[in-house]
Amino acid sequence: MQRSTLKAWFLVHKWTSLVCTLFLLLLCLTGLPLVFGEEIAHLSEPEVAAVAPDATPRDLDAQVRSALAEYPGDVPLFVGWDPDAPTVYVNTGARPDTPPPQMHTALLHAVSGDVLPAAQFNEGVMFFLYRLHTDLFLGLPGMLFMGVMALLFAVAIISGLVLYGPFMRRQPFGTLRTGRSRRLAWLDLHNVLGIVTLGWALVVGITGAINTIAKPLEQAWQTEQLGEFAARYAGQPRPTQLASLQAAVDTARAAAPGMRPAFVSFPGTGYSGDHHYGVFMQGNTPLTERLYRPVLIDAQTSVLTAQPQLPVYMSVLLLSQPLHFGDYGHLPLKILWALLDLLTIAVLISGLYLWVKRGSTEARITELERAAQTGASA
Known part of the structure; x- marks a missing residue:
């Protein structure tokens, strides 16, 4: 790889990483509990006994009337079913176009129609983390900004893979050189963890940008x-x-x-x-x-x-x-998502450490050229 090309990729990786790292740390930290959001929500929900398969569900119009009785003056907005429990939820609001943060939620037994205790989805710690994760409490502008950060993260991953290529040419995978300098050990750790999480990070980054x-x-x-x-x-x-x-x-x-x-x-x-x-x-x-x-x-x-x-x-x-959020394979996939999230946090922190301990750009380019020629990473 020519020096000019190597320098261009290095600068792309450096600046895309620097711009998005702090926001990516925020996304990883807030995203970790959100991966288990469904399980956490179930902890606060009442125990609902299973019903007979042939039990007749209560009329939906009666369910809506019960929900409106809980919130007089509201109008019905949405009705939904919990696939894992015999319950029906009814969202209500002051007007038909009530935004989600202002909606009320009533939870009812699908057969008996009993009104069950229900945590409002627009309050509490999990709602706070969700808003912080998705839009920084700024609405659509915040969401679009976080989408740009996710795209920069994807570019940082791809450019990091290009720069890691010369090192992988001759070094065994997973090499951690701990006997030469602390910075070199951190660089190897950053590279190895980056490669391990590369596929997952790209998937999460791109799907996050789409969302x-x-x-x-x-x-x-x-x-x-x-x-x-x-x-x-x-x-x-x-x-x-x-x-x-x-x-x-x-x-x-x-x-x-x-x-x-x-x-x-x-x-x-x-x-x-x-x-x-x-x-x-x-x-x-x-x-x-x-x-x-x-x-x-x-x-x-x-x-x-x-x-x-x-x-x-x-x-x-x-x-x-x-x-x-790894919500396709139930708890096993969510656990894998959480572990990869933690590894990505380590990648981001190691990247910040390497930037703090950085040398000059020209010195780093020289080190990368040497890596391309000898397989010895800087």
Whole structure:
């Protein structure tokens, strides 16, 4: 590799790493408990006894009425099912377009309809960590900024791999030279851990960047596809009297056999226009349960309106969100994600140490050239 090329890659790796390292440390530290967010949430949830397979679920309209009784003056926004427990949650808010941080959540037994103790998802330590991890409490600008940091991280990984190539040419993998200098030992540790976590870090970095543009992607989908169906109702006010939610879900089940409802959006929430229930169906496998299929049901008649197909970019988004937190293989994969997260923290800290103990750029380039020629890393 020519000196000019080597220097260019070195500068790319140096500056992309420096710019994003502190933010990546924040993401890794806050992301560690979020990997186990589901398990942590279950610790605060009430024990719900299993029900008989043939037990008849309570009517969904009655469930919504019970939830609204808990929060007088609210309107229903979303209804969803817990796949691991016989419970139904109902999100409510002061108005149909209530943002998530201002929503209320009621948890009800799916069969008896008993109102169960429920921690609000928009409060507590985990919510604080989630907001800090995703948008720094800055909303969409914060999310986009973190997305840029994730992309810089991906560039730093790729450039680091290019620079590590000469060292790997002649040195056994995992070489740690501890007898020459502390800085050299830290460099070897940085290189080895960087290679070990390279694939995972790229996956998490790229999926993280994709997740930061979730809101613009959802808005684009709503404008492109849902807008087509909303146009049929142009000039009509949003209905104030809604048809049976239970009938709408039954219609969606019949329209998508072999699938189960994951959640329902009410008119005005942004997920199904102003005149439809959006019944989002999911499959029964670890992959298909992430790829929702929306079924639009007329909110005044409970009649099927359409089953729009999700565009490719929405499918990519839905698949990347659980992959980012290792939510495909349950607890074993989450433990692996946590271990790789800890190793990545070590990579970032060792990189900061090497920058503090840095020499001149020209000296480092000379060392890299020597590594390319002899296989001895600097």
